[in-house]
Each structure stands twice: as structure tokens, then as C-alpha cells.
Amino acid sequence: MAAIQLYNTLSRQLEALRPPTGEPLGMYTCGLTVYDYGHIGNFRTFIAVDVLQRFLLSEGYQLNAVLNLTDIDDKIIERARTAGHGVGEHAAIYARAFEQDMELLGLRQPEHLVRATAHIEAMVAWCDRLIATGHAYISQGSVYFRVASFPAYGALSGKDAESLLVGARVESGLEQKEDARDFVLWKAHKPGEPSWPSPWGPGRPGWHIECSVMAMHYLGASFDLHAGGADLVFPHHENEIAQAEAVTGERFVRHWFHVEFLLVESEKMSKSLGNYYTVRDLIARGVKPSALRYLLASVPPRRSLNFTHEGLEQSAAAVERLTGFRDRLRRNGENQPPAGADRAVEWVRTARENFRAALADNLNTAAALGAVFEMVRAGNAALDAGEMTAQAARAALDFLAYFDGIFGVLGDEDEARLAAYALGTGLELSAPALDMAAIEARLAERAAARARRDYSRSDELRRELEQLGVVVEDVKGGEQKWRVKK
RNA sequence: GGCGCGGUAGCCAAGUGGUAAGGCAGAGGUCUGCAAAACCUUUAUUCGUGAGUUCGAUUCUCACCCGCGCCUCCA
Known part of the structure; x- marks a missing residue:
């Protein structure tokens, strides 16, 4: 098969991912800031990354995947105060909730699930290097990145220095920055906030530095793939590049993979519009994890996804068509007379080829599902005609297992996961137990x-x-x- | 205003310079005691609008309209 093509935000075109070798593919994903429960927009990104990773594994890649949780940040401090929690306690609650959601949705455990607060020393050390090399400066106990010192700034997001200045001037000028574009690496301690020691006095890391530092810590100065929501392109990922490359002089990330936004009923999801959903909101309404996963995975990552309740129902129906076919195969497949076996195996092979080719083409999940359903129709027709041989049934079942190893939507574990989720979260599930x-x-x-x-x-x-x-x-x-x- | 993404049937959505995958929903039929499931047929003479290039465009070019995202801490 041809190489896997993925759109690279940096070059704005499809680029081949390097082929699998003995060396694991280094991949970093920007995870959740744990001030609240993750919402379905967050999980759209994580599911896209999950499907990508499972596909890569099935194609013979080895992975070294890092997923971070930001557990110190302005919003966490603010929410903790409102909730009457300690900051660490507040973050821990939502970090745990994230892990529960992850398990419920069958997201693959990354090789490293990392937290910002566990890497503060490395961040301080990196700030030190940025200061030593003239790319950062201390101002009133805070440390800022000197954007003017990094000429390539703006390459990822396609922004030029001038427009950035125009945008930045809108902001208040209270911070003690040399240049409006500069961003904070280290925030000086304020009363009532958590802080860690540093050569410039107590404080806490800024948002962007954590990802650069943790990514390089686990993956090296230059690695293969970095993923995240499309809204992170600027400023977060732009800043990550600056922080890393200013010191190392090496290309920080070869391939930037961004997942488009999720809308709800064609509108931006927001609490004020009343269209804001967390995973547990939907589960409490009786939505099956497999249906949610199907919906979020079915639209290719570079396209915005319009989440609707009708869409959820359609997804549940599509999942049933798949599981219904699998049940038929299991029931009938073995007892049929073996005649003309090779023809039936042919459509399984075609489906597998089309499926792989679709995913290799910038993770075209919609086209990949099309290939699966074409096989389902052919298989059902063969079953109706009594032409399903044991060999063909086995081939089809194997393919479905392979497919589900990547998409994870057949729902075999829905019940067990829901039970564990209910136990772990204390959530009351609306689906009544069967008598x-x-x-x-x-x-x-x-x-x-x-x-x-x-x-x-x-x-x-x-x-x-x-x-x-x-x-x-x-x-x-x-x-x-x-x-x-x- | 700048940068970017997108507008394909009732809904979701793939796709190609040569005439529209797939899923859901709907209609008719086959099967069934009746159903369900499944299968078959059917549902876009047409791909936001206008113009251009071309033998031919939904696919290329230009303009316009509409939706969405980012433009300093939102996945």
C-alpha cells in the first residue's frame, strides 16, 4: 500500500508519514486542561487521535505516544476557588474524570499520560536556557519569551508579525512585556496561588512551556507527529515551536495534525446556548458509548463535525446494522455448504483494501466506513442467497474484528464499560436494568x-x-x- | 480587516475533468402466520450563485453569496 498521507498544518498540504521502522513513531497530543469535565468537542479530537493511533499500530508502526493533562492554570485556580477546593484537589478530580471518560470511550492508553505539575523542574530549566540564549527575559518575577528573537515565529499559523501586533494591542497593556507579542513562560507568584521555586522567585509555569518541555522530555528535540484541536494552532502550537526551536535549532515537529471544531446543531457549543455536552451528560441520557464514538469518528478530522441528537440516533442505527451482520455471520456462517468459496472471499478482500486506502488518505473515516458497509451488503446478500461459506464468513468476521480494532464502535464492551463508569462516577444511568x-x-x-x-x-x-x-x-x-x- | 476551513439528496457524508460511494430516514416489493432483520427497486438530470477555460466541470480559474474557526492562554 502507498504511504499514509496526512495533512500537515505547517506545510498546508498532504505529506507522507515516514514508513514504519524499528524506531517508534513519536507522537504528542495536547490533552485536557482539567478545570472541568471534558466535553464532546474535546473527545472528538481524542477519538480522531485514537483512530489514527490504532490504524498506525495495525499498519505495523510502533508508537511512543504522549498525552498531557494540564493541571495548573488560571482557570483551574479560578474554578477551584469557586468550588471551595484546593487547586491540586480540583485538578485531581477532573483528571480522574477524564480518565473515566477515556476508559468509557475505549481510548487507547498512551505510552505516557503526563501532567504538567510533575515536570515543573524541567520547565524551569528550559526557561533558564531560553534566558541564557537571549530568547527570554525576566520582568518583575515573570519570564517572557522574546518573540522578536525568533524570526520563524508565525510559520505554523500563517501570521505575520504586523497582524500579530495589531491583534495584541487590543489586549490590555498591563503586563510588563518588551513587545506585545511576547508571551509568558513563567508567572510570578500571586498570593493564594500555588507556586514552585525558581531562580527568579516563586511562581508557576505559563501554559505553552509545559507542552514543549514534556514533548521533548519524552520524545526528543525533534519528533514525528503532534496533534491537537484546530484552535490550538495559534497561539499554543506556534509558541511551542518557538520555545523549542529557539534553543535546539532543530525542527521540533515534523508533522502537525489538527482536528477541526465540533459544532452542536450548527452552532458553537457554549454553556449559554444550552448546547454544551460533556460525555457524562450524554451517557446519563442513555447514549451508548459506541454510538457516540461512531458519530465522533465518522467525520474525517479535517472537516468540522456538526453534532446533533438526530446524528446520534443515526449512528446508533448504523452500529446496529454492523452488529446485526456480525451476529448473522456467527449464527449462520458455519453451517453453509462450501461452494464457490473464492468469490465470497473476494468482496472481503476488496473491502479491506478500500478501507485501508481510505484511512491512509488523510484518515478518511467516512470513506473507510463506506467500504465496510459495502461489504456488509454483499455479505448479507450472500447470507440471504445461502451462498455464505464458512471460509467467507470467517474472512468477514476477521475483517470486522480488524475494523473494530481501529474504530472501536461495535459496542461489545458497552455494557461492561457503562457499569464500570456508573460505579466510578456515581452516575445514574437512565437505561433500566432488564428483568x-x-x-x-x-x-x-x-x-x-x-x-x-x-x-x-x-x-x-x-x-x-x-x-x-x-x-x-x-x-x-x-x-x-x-x-x-x- | 488578516489567515484558514467548508457549502453535494429530508439528515450525516465520500468523491472525480467524462457525467454523483456509503449510512440514517421515506416509498414499493421479496421473505414471514404477522412482524423484525435482511435483500431488491426507488428517492440529487444534479453537486451555494454567476461567469470563464474545455469537446466536456460538481471536480480547474475568477468573482460573488452563505456558514464556521483562529487572530494571546478555547480541543
């Missing part, structure tokens, strides 16, 4: 009724079962198949 005893009893009675062709009783029992939350389907051979009602 299995009552269901089993009615299924048995219905089977008996059907055996004696008492269809009115059978239909009555089907209605009762629906009340109990399950849909019954009569499969050929008189067998009853049931599933949880949507």
Missing part, C-alpha cells in the same frame, strides 16, 4: 405458543416483551432471537 427472569419466562412461553401455532398468544407475548425492553425476532427454524430495544 431477565420475566423475559426468559415469556420467551419460553412464546416458544411453546408458537409450537402449537397459537399466534395470537405469541403476538401478545411479543408485545409484553417489548414492554420489558426487548425486541424478539423469529429466525428460521423456529428459533427466537432477541435484542435490547433502542
